Amino acid sequence: MATDTLRLYQYLLATRTEGPGLRAAVWVQGCPNHCRGCMTPETWSFTDGYDMEATALAEEILATPGLEGVTFAGGEPFAQAAALAALAAPLRAAGLGVITFTGFTLAALKARKDSATEALLAATDLLIDGPYIEALACTDKPWVGSSNQQYHHLTDRYRESVAAYEKKKNKLEIRIFPDGRILANGMLPEEALRAVKNLKSATLLCNDAV
Template identity: 50%
Template sequence: MSKPNNSSGSARTDAWTGQGAGGDLTLRLHRFLPKTRAEGPGIRACIWVQGCSIRCPGCAVPWTWSPNGGETVTVGELARRILEGPEVEGVTFAGGEPFDQAAPLAALGRMLKHRGMSVVTYSGYRLEELRAASRPDWHALLGVTDILLDGPFMREKADVSRPWVGSSNQRIHFLTDRYAFLKPELGRHRNRLEIRLERGGIVTLNGVADMDALQELLEELELERESPPKKGKADE
């Protein structure tokens, strides 16, 4: 997939992401990751929105619940970050609750789909609820979504045997034919957990993992951080 890398490319990007295309809409952003393999099929950008009205017990990211956190960004700015960033095949909308900010995400999804990208959307709502609601913004976001991962996380049904979801009640809906070829292969796709060391020594994680195994990993990392380094030949 080509990326705009010159003045004419930037002009084309502006045409797709300007005010008339919904580029002036804003959303509350918790985190933007320009490239990941853990948030849906293939290599993708991922947007975690800030704010969640569902607030599942046992949620792994409760700090995304407040609508007052994060930062305010325009849809056009997010589109530019994706289109002028690393080569990816699509974008994933996670949260927080994406359908709490359905209108700007639908506008962003339309922009990116015009450029041949795919859209994966998470939601704590079930597909039936989203379709039955008298919410044009919800229907618009569904309209640009290729894969919907629906249902609230349920701690008592924690299950990471399927890709991209964390409990057995959550479902994977192929709303278009874009990834229909994956349906019979889901059992062979494993969840991924990505760990990054950011500037300032901050460690960030994303993906889906067994919570007990993740806790053990974090405890091991903390022990290693606190332990004095072993002397090697270079130190002798």
């Protein structure tokens, strides 16, 4: 696969549940972490999903009015670091902020010492890291699924907004399409998320932390 070809599970051009403000959100397909209790094991396979060129997705995101930024989740974003860095470059050049979730710790990513990982870290304003640990599940930290996961402000862009969001509750968005498909994204307690997921025709889009 070319380095600017993304393998995607899903994307949304405008959501308010995946970080501060109105954001595009991109869930990549493929995750090697296999966290116990992961809400989206359907994102684990590296052969499911579909291909999309980073330039094509960047064009769609840049044509969406009113966005503050973009959120990369999964699946595992750092399994596709080069393609996501290629996607992030024109978005950052246009002034959008970048939040990236990962099931790896920042220390493990830094220890890789590979250029694609470094490029995606350099393109990220806020990194939310660490695997989902079922025993540490929580819903009182904005956008994260278990309390081990940490916010790493790689730039100052989201420092104030994360502090402000810590006083707010997590949200869930549910979209119902004319053909009956139901798309849910955001955060709720695990039991409620599983109930939503069990709705007929429902697709659940969690960030990488769940």
